[in-house]
Amino acid sequence: xxxxxxxxxxxxxxxxxxxxxxxxxxxxxxxxxxxxxxxxxxxxxxxxxxxxxxxxxxxxxxxxxxxxxxxxxxxxxxxxxxxxxxxxxxxxxxxxxxxxxxxxxxxxxxxxxxxxxx
Amino acid sequence: xxxxxxxxxxxxxxxxxxxxxxxxxxxxxxxxxxxxxxxxxxxxxxxxxxxxxxxxxxxxxxxxxxxxxxxxxxxxxxxxxxxxxxxxxxxxxxxxxxxxxxxxxxxxxxxxxxxxxxxxxxxxxxxxxxxxxxxxxxxxxxxxxxxxxxxxxxxxxxxxxxxxxxxxxxxxxxxxxxxxxxxxxxxxxxxxxxxxxxxxxxxxxxxxxxxxxxxxxxxxxxxxxxxxxxxxxxxxxxxxxxxxxxxxxxxxxxxxxxxxxxxxxxxxxxxxxxxxxxxxxxxxxxxxxxxxxxxxxxxxxxxxxxxxxxxxxxxxxxxxxxxxxxxxxxxxxxx
Numbered sequence: 327x328x329x330x331x332x333x334x335x336x337x338x339x340x341x342x343x344x345x346x347x348x349x350x351x352x353x354x355x356x357x358x359x360x361x362x363x364x365x366x367x368x369x370x371x372x373x374x375x376x377x378x379x380x381x382x383x384x385x386x387x388x389x390x391x392x393x394x395x396x397x398x399x400x401x402x403x404x405x406x407x408x409x410x411x412x413x414x415x416x417x418x419x420x421x422x423x424x425x426x427x428x429x430x431x432x433x434x435x436x437x438x439x440x441x442x443x444x
Numbered sequence: 445x446x447x448x449x450x451x452x453x454x455x456x457x458x459x460x461x462x463x464x465x466x467x468x469x470x471x472x473x474x475x476x477x478x479x480x481x482x483x484x485x486x487x488x489x490x491x492x493x494x495x496x497x498x499x500x501x502x503x504x505x506x507x508x509x510x511x512x513x514x515x516x517x518x519x520x521x522x523x524x525x526x527x528x529x530x531x532x533x534x535x536x537x538x539x540x541x542x543x544x545x546x547x548x549x550x551x552x553x554x555x556x557x558x559x560x561x562x563x564x565x566x567x568x569x570x571x572x573x574x575x576x577x578x579x580x581x582x583x584x585x586x587x588x589x590x591x592x593x594x595x596x597x598x599x600x601x602x603x604x605x606x607x608x609x610x611x612x613x614x615x616x617x618x619x620x621x622x623x624x625x626x627x628x629x630x631x632x633x634x635x636x637x638x639x640x641x642x643x644x645x646x647x648x649x650x651x652x653x654x655x656x657x658x659x660x661x662x663x664x665x666x667x668x669x670x671x672x673x674x675x676x677x678x679x680x681x682x683x684x685x686x687x688x689x690x691x692x693x694x695x696x697x698x699x700x701x702x703x704x705x706x707x708x709x710x711x712x713x714x715x716x717x718x719x720x721x722x723x724x725x726x727x728x729x730x731x732x733x734x735x736x737x738x739x740x741x742x743x744x745x746x747x748x749x750x751x752x753x754x755x756x757x758x759x760x761x762x763x764x765x766x767x768x769x770x771x772x773x774x775x776x777x778x779x
Contacts, residue, residue, distance in 0.1 A: 330736050352743040384703040385696040413673040421699035
């Protein structure tokens with residue numbers, strides 16, 4: 327267990343929400359990869375990643391996010407990034423990966439936007 | 445007085461003044477820049493240097509009568525200065541205050557062992573001789589090595605080799621003047637005892653003022669940068685625009701440059717916060733995340749490469765003081 331990053335998995339109906347708390351760096355980004363791979367393998371096409379309480383992300387972390395979105399896009403899915411702000415937003419902007427994601431304020435709005443219309 | 449008591453009093457007179465002076469210097473160090481373990485290491489090194497010089501003088505003395513006055517100061521100051529060189533090369537000192545204290549500690553260790561080796565020679569000389577040795581020779585040894593450290597730090601803009609060489613030459617000049625007995629021993633001791641304390645007080649006050657100014661300015665800068673990063677406005681600021689203009693670097697490297705700025709500012713701000721706490725007499729707060737932050741800094745350094753680090757240098761000037769901050773902070777959590 328790496329104390330720098332805490333990962334929580336929850337669901338809003340059928341939308342998996344991966345909440346990241348703390349710092350995502352070279353030493354702990356593989357924790358995220360493991361859970362992301364598990365979600366992809368389970369057949370989820372849309373995954374919400376809540377970054378509201380993430381305070382640091384380096385290229386190792388952005389690469390993990392890019393990897394998840396590539397895996398889902400191959401299957402016609404996408405990643406919803408929620409609560410992107412501050413330094414995390416700056417890093418994602420300057421690394422030009424932000425356009426790869428759908429952006430939302432919170433997982434609830436991501437769920438409302440991605441819910442299939444009846 | 446029995447011979448044993450006389451020996452003990454003589455030794456005390458020869459040793460105590462220099463260690464009392466060293467203790468006073470350590471107390472004057474408001475920021476507690478030098479830890480007791482570092483002082484002990486410097487004293488021990490000084491002792492070894494004295495032993496080495498004693499062996500050398502035994503080998504040379506019979507063939508060169510002028511050696512004690514004009515030859516001995518050179519190897520003695522070379523060996524004592526070696527510790528200052530080590531401290532500067534490994535970024536363990538960055539201010540005149542810590543350089544002076546560590547230098548004086550080396551000299552104190554040297555004087556301690558030198559007085560022990562001289563014991564049989566001066567045993568019957570009476571207490572006055574030992575008082576002169578304690579207040580004169582011993583403090584001279586501490587003072588000359590302290591001067592090497594002070595000059596090396598004060599003149600570092602001329603480069604480490606030149607500044608250290610200048611300090612070393614000053615030390616040799618003073619030491620030679622002492623050993624050649626240009627002044628009668630009593631006057632020479634008075635010059636040392638009355639001259640050194642005001643010089644040290646002046647240096648300490650000046651260095652501390654400069655440390656306060658530097659800390660305030662740098663802390664403001666670090667906090668301002670952190671605020672820009674945390675509010676997400678960094679890319680609209682001049683440093684942010686500068687980073688975005690570095691088109692030759694891959695976007696991932698630009699991202700890591702932002703991370704490098706964030707981490708360095710966080711570590712630097714914490715380090716300065718700890719210095720302020722120490723100066724207020726409070727214990728330094730260790731950052732439980734520090735070791736992982738330093739590991740991440742290594743990762744970022746590799747990710748940026750040499751070219752990236754050069755490109756980031758205008759925003760991230762890692763001076764010897766800043767590197768020292770990191771070392772100090774690392775040490776404070778490891779102890």
